Amino acid sequence: DQQVKQNSPSLSVQEGRISILNCDYTNSMFDYFLWYKKYPAEGPTFLISISSIKDKNEDGRFTVFLNKSAKHLSLHIVPSQPGDSAVYFCAARATDSWGKLQFGAGTQVVVTP
């Protein structure tokens, strides 16, 4: 059973607008959350992360919000650019898990002109 869920397989957004990607998790032992971005025929690359002791982390155009009580996190991209078109994976790590990450199924983002 997947412990990290991304329920939207795809998202289309206009250039310059906000992209909001959502992620839900079930394991209350997760204490660190990450977002990875993947282009076709390439490996995923790290985008942004957040510790469970925070509720927001911002890096340039990217902001991750964490709602622990709802077991929900979201990634906001503002403004969206054509180069943001990629698959985005949400990932989570539990305490004492040897650094293993559990990944969601991914969300394909398409930014249109």
Added chain:
Amino acid sequence: DVKVTQSSRYLVKRTGEKVFLECVQDMDHENMFWYRQDPGLGLRLIYFSYDVKMKEKGDIPEGYSVSREKKERFSLILESASTNQTSMYLCASSLQGEGYTFGSGTRLTVV
């Protein structure tokens, strides 16, 4: 920058063949991982290793084995390839407690 290198970008193998996927990292990371990526399923952990000669099963180890004889190299072995092992295979490495650096992936097709 940490580099994780996977030996092949594309492989085509026949059913029943023994297949070796190689991964090398150059930054002395303790942890190494093998994932497979399939549409609608995301990345699923096959095996991981937290030290030389140490290995642990991930979520989907059936049909696979691994080898880590040196710290920088982590090999994934398909003992007898089957068509349901057609997938994108991704290797990653990390320091303890940090995020992953991924390789570029190996697209394996079993015919």
